[in-house]
Amino acid sequence: MTPRPEAFFLPVGPDGDQRFCLFHRAHGPAPRGRVVYVHPFAEEMNKSRRMAALQSRALAAAGFSVLQIDLLGCGDSSGDFGDASWAAWVADVRLASRWLRERDAAHAAAPPWLWGLRAGCLLAVEATDGLDEPVNFCFWQPATSGKQLLQQFLRMRVAAEMMSGAGKGLMEDLRQQLATGTALEIAGYRLAPRLAEGLERAQLLPPPASPDGRLVWLELSTQAEPRFSPVAEQAQARWRDAGWQLDARLIKGPAFWQTTEIEEAPALLSATTSALQTRVEQPA
Structure with missing residues (x-):
C-alpha cells in the first residue's frame, strides 16, 4: 500500500x-x-x-x-x-x-x-x-x-475585452497600467506589478554547473x-x-x-x- x-x-x-x-x-x-x-x-x-x-x-x-x-x-x-x-x-x-x-x-x-x-x-x-x-x-x-509567458497571460485579458467590443491598443494599455503600479484582474487572478516585473525579467539561463550537474x-x-x-x-x-x-x-x-x-x-x-x-x- x-x-x-x-x-x-x-x-x-x-x-x-x-x-x-x-x-x-x-x-x-x-x-x-x-x-x-x-x-x-x-x-x-x-x-x-x-x-x-x-x-x-x-x-x-x-x-x-x-x-x-x-x-x-x-x-x-x-x-x-x-x-x-x-x-x-x-x-x-x-x-x-x-x-x-x-x-x-x-x-x-x-x-x-x-x-x-x-x-x-x-x-x-x-x-x-x-x-x-x-x-x-x-x-x-x-x-x-518569462516575458513570453507574461505576454500570453495578458492576451487573455485582451481577448476578453475585445469580446466586449474594446478597440485596439489594449496590450499597450495593460502594460502601461502595470508600469504605473496598477494591478490587473485577468481570468480570476489579480496580477501585481511586482510579480509581472519579475516574471518578465526571468530567463532560463544556466547557473554555474557542478562537476556532476x-x-x-x-x-x-x-x-x-x-x-x-x-x-x-x-x-x-x-x-x-x-x-x-x-x-x-x-x-x-x-x-x-x-x-x-x-x-x-x-x-x-x-x-x-x-x-x-x-x-x-x-x-x-
Whole structure:
C-alpha cells in the first residue's frame, strides 16, 4: 500500500505566514535523492495538480523524497495571488529546498533535484542563487522566457475585452497600467506589478554547473514526428556549453497544464522516474 503524503503548513517569517506543503517520504532504505516540485503559473497550477501528485508518488516509490509546496498566494498557502511577487516565490523555493534537506536527514547526502513545470522552471533556476549546495534540475515543458509567458497571460485579458467590443491598443494599455503600479484582474487572478516585473525579467539561463550537474529536459507532443522548437534547442545548447549533463527527451502526451479537462500523460511519468534514476542505477 502506498503511504499517504504528509500535509503540513511550513512557517514563513515571524508574521504568521504559512506555505501549504505535501511531503512524500521515500520508500525503502536506500537514499536516491531529494526532489522539490515548483508548480507553474496561475491556472496552469490547478490543471497540473493531478500530474504533479502522480509523479510525486512515483518518485517516492522509486526511493526519492519529494516536497510539493504551494507558493505565496497559491493553493492553500497564505495570502492572495495579488500579494505575490517573483522574489517571494523564489524565496519560497529556497525555503522548501532547505526544509527538505534538514527534514530528510537520511537523504541529506543524496542528489538534490529542483523539478519545475513551465514557469516553475524559471523559478527553480533563479532559486539556486542562494542555496548552499549544488542541485540537479528536472524541467517539464520549460518556459525559456518569462516575458513570453507574461505576454500570453495578458492576451487573455485582451481577448476578453475585445469580446466586449474594446478597440485596439489594449496590450499597450495593460502594460502601461502595470508600469504605473496598477494591478490587473485577468481570468480570476489579480496580477501585481511586482510579480509581472519579475516574471518578465526571468530567463532560463544556466547557473554555474557542478562537476556532476544534471539537467533532465522533458517535453510533451502529440505530433507524429515530434521535434524540439528552435528556441528549446538553442536553450539546451547553452546548458550543454555551460557544462551541464543534458538528457533531453520528447514524450508522447497531451499538454495537460492547459487542456479543458484534467488530463494525464503516463509516458511522462515513467520517463521522469527513469531519467532521475539513471545515474543511481549505474554500477560504481
